[in-house]
Amino acid sequence: MSASIISGTEISKTILSEISKEVETIKASHGKVPGLVTLLVGNSPASRSYVTLKIKTALKLGFHEVQDEQPDDISEDALLALIEKYNQDDAINGILVQLPLPKHIDEDKVLNAIDPDKDVDGFHPINAGRLLIGGNAIKFPPCTPAGIQELIVRSGVETKGAEVVVVGRSNIVGKPIANLMLQKGPGANSTVTIVHTGTKNLDTHCRRADILIVAAGVPDLVKPEWIKPGACVIDVGVNRVGERISPKTGRTNAILKGDVDFEKASEIAGSITPVPGGVGPMTITMLMKNTLKSLKYKLGLL
Ligand code: NAP
Numbered sequence: 001m002s003a004s005i006i007s008g009t010e011i012s013k014t015i016l017s018e019i020s021k022e023v024e025t026i027k028a029s030h031g032k033v034p035g036l037v038t039l040l041v042g043n044s045p046a047s048r049s050y051v052t053l054k055i056k057t058a059l060k061l062g063f064h065e066v067q068d069e070q071p072d073d074i075s076e077d078a079l080l081a082l083i084e085k086y087n088q089d090d091a092i093n094g095i096l097v098q099l100p101l102p103k104h105i106d107e108d109k110v111l112n113a114i115d116p117d118k119d120v121d122g123f124h125p126i127n128a129g130r131l132l133i134g135g136n137a138i139k140f141p142p143c144t145p146a147g148i149q150e151l152i153v154r155s156g157v158e159t160k161g162a163e164v165v166v167v168g169r170s171n172i173v174g175k176p177i178a179n180l181m182l183q184k185g186p187g188a189n190s191t192v193t194i195v196h197t198g199t200k201n202l203d204t205h206c207r208r209a210d211i212l213i214v215a216a217g218v219p220d221l222v223k224p225e226w227i228k229p230g231a232c233v234i235d236v237g238v239n240r241v242g243e244r245i246s247p248k249t250g251r252t253n254a255i256l257k258g259d260v261d262f263e264k265a266s267e268i269a270g271s272i273t274p275v276p277g278g279v280g281p282m283t284i285t286m287l288m289k290n291t292l293k294s295l296k297y298k299l300g301l302l
Pocket residue numbers: 144167168169170171172173174195196197198202215216217218221236237238239279280281283
């Protein structure tokens with residue numbers, strides 16, 4: 001069997017175009033556009049490149065974008081004061097603090113200071129609680145899990161009654177995607193199992209999965225023989241396994257690998273996400289969707 005490829009790159013383009021149309025409609029009807037502030041502390045090249053991509057995407061969509069850069073040695077109090085300033089700013093619907101923060105700053109304290117109604121990353125404990133309650137209580141699902149659910153739904157995979165096995169229980173991927181998939185409603189209603197390093201017989205659990213979501217950060221952790229024939233495999237893992245020089249640009253690029261052996265798994269699975277080009281592009285897209293949602297909540301459109 002040769003699996004169909006679930007392209008996050010393509011599905012992202014479709015969702016971004018839907019967002020762009022909605023932005024235009026709301027601008028015409030209410031004279032408002034979604035406002036996103038990206039807060040970058042310090043000068044880590046990786047963080048800068050992630051933020052740059054978010055800024056570019058927001059600008060392309062016609063968002064109001066505030067780029068706030070702060071030095072490495074900003075005090076925790078000063079950063080908290082900045083968050084409060086954006087909490088009070090009417091033109092801002094979403095506050096994105098690029099992680100990690102420098103060691104002298106308590107990340108949880110900063111994330112918890114964001115107004116939960118502007119927490120478009122969905123990491124605030126109030127939004128984590130809303131996710132657990134489910135249904136209409138969910139406002140801002142964390143971006144990577146929300147992107148995973150979109151990939152599953154938009155590729156036509158049946159989720160109702162499906163056995164979903166999630167490998168990994170992190171707060172940013174494993175736990176929230178498990179919560180999303182067990183919600184009673186469309187695009188979910190699955191029977192969910194979460195496995196982790198304390199799990200016995202990992203392979204037995206994976207073999208049961210109609211939808212296997214792997215977010216462990218261990219290259220090739222999931223063996224091809226652990227995959228149920230015809231299953232949908234979502235590989236969240238992004239592992240740097242080497243470097244190569246691009247013949248086009250002469251730049252050194254990382255060689256990335258997922259948590260699943262893509263080539264061999266493709267012969268067994270029904271559908272599968274590649275790495276890169278699978279889950280990766282969806283995270284920023286869902287950040288944009290959450291920022292638009294935040295404006296819609298404010299305008300009473302949701
Ligand atoms: P994390 O916080 O390190 O959590 C990894 C989880 O996997 C933990 O719950 C861990 O179990 C479990 N695990 C690790 N090794 C295992 C093993 N051998 N058997 C069973 N379970 C195992 O990682 P994360 O932040 O969730 O990220 C996971 C992967 O997804 C990483 O490669 C990351 O780069 C990638 N990621 C990609 C995106 C994106 O594409 N946009 C976004 C986020 C993350 P314990 O809890 O027992 O330790």
